[in-house]
Amino acid sequence: MHGRGGIRADLPAAAHDVAANHSILFVEDDAAIRDVYAELLRSEGYVVSLAANGEEAMRLLTDGDRPCLIVIDLLMPVLDGWGLAARLGDNQELAAIPFIVVSAQPPSDGQRTPPAARTRLTKPVALQALLDAIELYCPATD
Numbered sequence: 001m002h003g004r005g006g007i008r009a010d011l012p013a014a015a016h017d018v019a020a021n022h023s024i025l026f027v028e029d030d031a032a033i034r035d036v037y038a039e040l041l042r043s044e045g046y047v048v049s050l051a052a053n054g055e056e057a058m059r060l061l062t063d064g065d066r067p068c069l070i071v072i073d074l075l076m077p078v079l080d081g082w083g084l085a086a087r088l089g090d091n092q093e094l095a096a097i098p099f100i101v102v103s104a105q106p107p108s109d110g111q112r113t114p115p116a117a118r119t120r121l122t123k124p125v126a127l128q129a130l131l132d133a134i135e136l137y138c139p140a141t142d
Contacts, residue, residue, distance in 0.1 A: 021066065022138060023048070023049065023067040023138075024048050024049070024067050024068070024071060024138060025050075026048055027050075027052075027070060027072045027076070028052070028071075029053055029077060038050055041134070049065055053079055054081065054083050056078075057079075058079070061088075070097055070098070070100075071099070071130075072101050073102050074102070074113075074114075081103075085117065088116070100120070100121065101119070102122070103120070103121075103123060104122070119133045119136070
């Protein structure tokens with residue numbers, strides 16, 4: 001069903017074309033975290049676009065960026081992760097792009113997860129846990 005070189009069978013048809021491009025949009029307001037994960041993901045064969053908040057992410061997406069996956073921090077200024085998730089869901093084309101969320105607060109602290117999120121990870125996120133989650137929706141190039 002998935003793994004290196006495979007595409008999840010449960011992805012919407014529109015997402016299969018997106019998943020073939022091996023690119024990730026990483027949306028995180030902390031520049032140090034954003035840059036470290038971008039470098040690590042690039043070393044794993046991914047093309048990485050960066051945004052500091054949901055508004056920047058929407059600009060990239062409306063300008064034509066079509067990643068195979070979006071990684072969204074929930075707690076950000078300007079437009080937070082919940083707002084970005086809502087905007088993605090309101091746009092038929094963008095709603096086909098799967099996303100995972102990361103947050104410093106575990107869900108047990110009462111922090112909800114956007115319903116369309118495929119996976120939720122708690123910060124600090126171990127690199128292997130992030131790679132495993134990404135691999136489900138956006139297989140790296142071999």
